[in-house]
Amino acid sequence: MSPITTAPTTPSTPTTPSGQATAPLDVITVEVVRSALESLAEQMTDTMERTSYSLLLKEGKDCSSSIFDVSGRLIAEGANIPVHLNALGPCLRAMLAEHIPASAMKPGDIILTNDPFVGGSVGAHHTSDFIVYHPIFLGDRLVGFSTIFAHLAGSGGNDPEGWHTSIFEEGLRIPPIKLFTEGVLDEQLFKLILANTNAPYEQRGDILGQVAGAKVGANGFLALVEKYGLAVIDEAIDSQIAYAERRTRAYIGQISDGEYHAETTLLEDGSMCGPVKLALTVIVAGDEITFDFAGTDASVAGPINCPMSATISACLFGLLALLPSDIPKNEGSANPVHIEAPVGSLVNPRFPAAVYQRMAVTHQIVDLVFEALAPAVPHAVVANSCGMVYCVASAINRETHPTGGDVSGRRGWGNGAGPSVGGLGARATRDGLNGMPGWITNVASTSVESSEVEGPVRYLRKELRPGSAGPGRTRGGLGVILSWQALGHDVRFSHTSQRSVNPPQGLFGGGHGLGSRWVINEGTATEQVVANQAGPTLDLEYGDTVTFYAPGGGGYGEPWQRDPQLVERDLRLGYIDAEAARSQYGVETDAAGRVDDTATLALRTTGHP
Known part of the structure; x- marks a missing residue:
């Protein structure tokens, strides 16, 4: 297995295309050109x-x-x-x-x-x-x-x-x-x-x-x-x-040389071809860094295989997210990076592997980069996030959508809030974001109204999921609850989610967020909790509902070190209840939801009220 370098080496001295050395440009011109090119993109x-x-x-x-x-x-x-x-x-x-x-x-x-x-x-x-x-x-x-x-x-x-x-x-x-x-x-x-x-x-x-x-x-x-x-x-x-x-080499050079390892499982509930192991060793040597996927399982007979192009993107994003934000994102920041991925593995599959849901792997790669490097750069990394969510449904209803959609008259809809929406992990100084697409996605959340215009569907709920955030000194982001009702015939529903059995983990004592689950016809006589986080397309009936509980992000740091005033704010906003404030954060509140300083001090000091 030989290293796969993401980019060729760049000369340190400016040259013309013919190779002749030139006098360096003034910094203002260089910055103006850089800004113009980025604006053009x-x-x-x-x-x-x-x-x-x-x-x-x-x-x-x-x-x-x-x-x-x-x-x-x-x-x-x-x-x-x-x-x-x-x-x-x-x-x-x-x-x-x-x-x-x-x-x-x-x-x-x-x-x-x-x-x-x-x-x-x-x-x-x-x-x-x-x-x-x-x-x-x-x-x-x-x-x-x-x-x-x-x-x-x-x-x-x-x-x-x-x-x-x-x-x-x-x-x-x-x-x-x-x-x-x-x-x-x-x-x-x-x-x-x-x-x-x-x-x-x-x-x-x-x-x-x-x-x-x-x-x-x-x-x-x-x-x-x-x-x-x-x-x-x-x-x-x-x-x-x-x-x-x-700049990138200087940052890498500040990380202690060594090998940093993390691994996880995908389809951890055993659905379809799972569980499948994803292993990553990050090797830091001087001012260069290698992402080595030795130990990762072979590609599977399913669509979660990750092409090498996506593996490269996920590794580089994980590193670039740790770098100072003023470093330009161009070929230079990739030059010190090497990626080793066994051919035929989950992260570098051979033709003709299915790859449509490769995001299941890319989300986990980013979390593994952060987990592996946490001991080396604790103040830069982020706890686990919600992972990938695919929810796609379609139906035929020419009364509500007379022009149809595809050539069969079928119209489709998705999550109702963008793909992979859930809670993001906490970092050292900030709480995780609520109800957002996972790091590697960044797709805008489509509105409920536009989804209902596009397809025969009615959205019933789109709200934050109380209690789903991983507790910590900084807490994870809240997941969401998404519920829709099919208003068409011949309904087809495809789903894949992550972080069900193994929820998003916290860092440095932070707690885990709640895991995901799917429910069909919740609260009715025909309620069905979907057994697996991934599976074949399901056939539904006109009027059936689907409710998805998205994972919350992991927390960072010991929860009982969280500022009691922030706990009070979370309680006031409905993110947690009084019992969670007490049991997870060691914060006692009065009937109005305000912090009881004396009782909180006693609880945090002795572990008893």
Whole structure:
């Protein structure tokens, strides 16, 4: 098993593309160029969101943008979906090496792929993730790439969130291929793609919106070149990459050398092919860091396998989340990082493994990075979070939605609050966030109203889950309760969640959050608590309800060290009750819910009131 390095080494001295050394630019010009490129990446994403058709993009904002130089180095990215970012570079370099070399590209070309198994498994994360690469030409000279990564509706096969056992069940795979050649759309290719989706109207609009965003990036980059000159832009890029690398190496160098280990199980309730072990050893040696997944189980006959591209993203996000926020996020911050992942394992599967729900692994990787490094950087890490949640349902009801949705008239809906919503873990100085998508997701929460407009569904509850947060000196975030009623026929319901048997754990004495559970027709004679956290698609009836209790985040530090006034505030807000204040936090309150200082001191001193 050899190291997989995420990026090539960057020279420390600025050079022109011809290799000639140049005098360093002044810092103001370098910063202006950096800010302009980062702003350009954000404009690309904004364009995609404003021109897309599907709810997942126009409200969920499930897309990300990056800009690369001609050698495939990351030079700017938007603050979008963490699991998308840092994955576009490996795919780009594999595409150039194995599919479409730079010499075969022409001005006006736009390349599309959604294949997870580009370059082994460093392509798209699953078949619903479409990547557009727009080569940027200055005249006839290739000078960079603008790219957009987006989750498109209707691309995940007949049962998108179902329990697939191979990639062939997960929709059409498109290897890197030119959708536009010298500015001309390949109409036949486009028809082929749209013929393999059950939502051709939405997907057509989303792909063209993606192309529009990529063009914004290309045109904006050329505008910068026109303003400053290519030599200045090249020097500014080299300077920023070198600076990010120096800062990242300096941070890693402050961590004590050693091996730091953490592991967990997925599908821990034994559902489907579980439990499955995910093991991580973080090796710090000087100013370099290695993430080694030796000991992780082999890939499984299910969709939770994680392509190497997503493994890279999760590892880098875990590290970058610990770095000072003013370090630029570009190729330099990845240069000191190495990733070792056994081929054929859960984190680097071989073709034709199913990968659609790879987020089950990426969420856990981030938590493992924090757990492993907790002894070394205790004030930077975060306790366990809610993990992944997939809840997708669909039904047919032409009375409420007469135009239907996909080609069968079926309309779908999701969690009602974005994917993976729950409680986030606490950190040393802050409570965890309530009802938020997990770290690696960052998808916006779609509104209940828009979900009801899009599909035949009525949302009954969308609220915080009292008592779900892990107690601690800083407490975890609260999970949520989501409940909906199907108002259509031929209802199909797919679900996967995490942190059921093994709830989100705390750090340094912090308690765990509550685990997840699904309930069908809660409070009725036909109530059914779903036995497994993951499973095959279920058939429901018109009027059936589904209620999901999302996990709360883990706490940080001893709960009895929490400021009693913060406990009183949590009690007043309904996050905890008086019994939890007393038993979990050692805080006595009066009938009005105010802290009884004398009784609290006695309880915390002696352990008795």
